[in-house]
Amino acid sequence: MECHDHEDSPKSAQTPFPPSTATSTCCKCGGPTTFAPPPPFSEISPPPIYRPIRAPAINLPPNNPSQQAIILAPVPQSQKVPLVSPPYHFQVPNKRIQSPNDIRRFQESDSGKNFLGFIVALSESIRSRKFSDPCHVSPAISSIVSTLETLIRWIDEIPPLQQASRYGNLSYRAWHDRLTESSESLMLNFLPDDLNSATIELVPYFTDSFGNSSRIDYGTGHETNFAAWLYCITRLGLIMEEDYQAVVARVFVKYLELMRKLQLVYCLEPAGSHGVWGLDDYHFLPFIFGSSQLIDHKYMKPKSIHNQDILDNFSNEYLYLACIAFVKKVKKGLFAEHSPLLDDISGVPTWKKVNSGLLKMYKVEVLEKVPIMQHFLFGSLIKWG
Template sequence: MEPPPSSPPHSHSCPTTTTSSSDSPPPRIATPPPHLLSNPTTCCKCGGPTHPPPPPDPTSLPSYIPIRYPAINLPPDSTTRSQQSIILTPVPQPRPVPPLSPPFHFFPPVKRITSPSDASHFVNSFSGTHFLGFVAFLSHSIRGCKISDPCPPLSPTLSQIVSILDALISWVDEIPPAPQTSRYGNLSFRQWHERLTQHSNSFMLQILPSDDSDQIRDSTIELLPYFLDSFGNPFRIDYGTGHETNFAAWLFCLARLGLIKEEDYQSVVSRVFVKYLDLMRKLQLVYTLEPAGSHGVWGLDDYHFLPFVFGSAQLIDHKYMKPKSIHNDDILENFSHEYMYLSCIAFIKKVKKGPFAEHSPMLDDISGVPNWNKVNSGMLKMYRAEVLEKVPVVQHFLFGSIIPWE
């Protein structure tokens, strides 16, 4: 009679139940002996030898290491959390701009935001609340209006701003792009920005009143940084929503100084901001500015945000055009020059290839919203949550006496 075969070596898994004969009681799982509990190489159930995996090497590297950690290029799960925070954000309401009263104490503005708590403090502070209220007021002033609709005559301040923007547009034609093979960042933009820096002080003095009795002309020390940061970064050769926010902050400063009044707000949007948008699109195309801190495919747009806020306000209560009308190419072709939102969609379709739902999924989702009123309120909430409360965007925002840090 042959001896029974030897037991196979014990593995990590052992049977939880055994088949017993009919004349024997079912097995009972008992507590392992103490010597087995103290031995990590034996199974706690059957006492057989185990083969535990080797301990992890603390010096070993993960299987995937990104070449460059993106700043805020959010994956879908982060986008979901971001959307939830936007839903909980209250809709910003129009607020009158509090005037800055003399005596003035102007000084060079400085950075203050270094953490998410600082950004949250800013949007809830006096400066953040009134700045966001100023943006909401501009949005309200353009409700139901086309760009070509009559508006109050331009004030001397707005006339000077428009002429300055026209001059900046003409400089792009005078400074052609340098030949290069890289996709982004034409070096000629630095030459354009250098000329802007050289003329910026005279530009500010053209806008400010010549009467120096109230020392308003001394405000150039605070106005210049916001103005220069409105057109992109000459070292990185990029542009994004942070630079756009600086332009809005510059207008906010002029409003606090009493140079822009509430009756000017429709003209500020339909004449000044539209001209600024034309300039920035020309700079983006000619000098191939890189998107600054873009969310990529998970964001609203690579460069701009405020045109979607103002543009959605223009289309509120429109008889024929709905949010889903952005998918109609005939509507985009015939009405993009009158409505900023449609202009933004047409520009995106011009510079990006492929299906719209793939390269701009957020805008594609927004097109399913039933009316423009909801789109506009959502855009204002998103501007607060995705721009003014994001440290990578507002960490370069400046605070002085006109926009104080509390």
């Protein structure tokens, strides 16, 4: 029986839960209902403890000290990348970060702020755009994509060894050795003559972008080095702002294709994985760029990742969906159990909120973590202090 909600009903104040009778009554207006009243709470059965729904946009594991930092942090803003001009003073980049104080120094420096601003600018460049949307592709972008395709071909030329261990196929070291030996010539393929001396600074970033050959692992620190390599090339003027969409839709997508193949063929171990409470075993940036692609999409919402038809039909156009499809491919069992953070994010109402939350999370969980950033490099293009 339909019941009208009477705000001023005196009975609503007297009996929040009416006594159980043969004919149930509404707790507000006292009229009969078709539903039995809920049992009263007692000390034996107290009311449930509710947590705020999606308060920080990204819910981290319980008792994680980073959670409050992410909630309170401002959303990072895009910045223009300043170009370097001659005379150049390129140098071999070095590691400088060893403590939380070093992290703080980097975060407060112009270099630290500008590098994160570059990541945000890349995210904004792909906002509401599919991979197939037209974009400006410069000769430098084409050359970088060609270089990454070369690295993919090398995997086919260096097959994995038959070995008992689950992780760390030793053939990866042969692939990485070839990368190290060829990296300078690969850089010279797209560097103009007046910037050939930049190889001394670019090569270490580049060779550190594809994993560690000693540990045979890969993680968000290596991915951040690739972003740093792109940032350095941007500072040299080889990548301009009109290229940013292609940097994500062509270069980064090709880089992700390469890394997925390296991970699967050589069984790279996740470096610094957070286990089930991590966003992903290996990557972070594709989730940022991918969520930006889906901002203001008319039909697809964050919860759409649970629709297999959407994953099957649109993973080739949207990076976030491609990442979810890959996770579901390589991990067995219930999605909410092996990827609780991604499952939690699917409940966020808008892609814009997902994107801003992930940007804040990247700053706190990657750029402010000593175990990750202790491997980050500093030279003349990304200055220390």
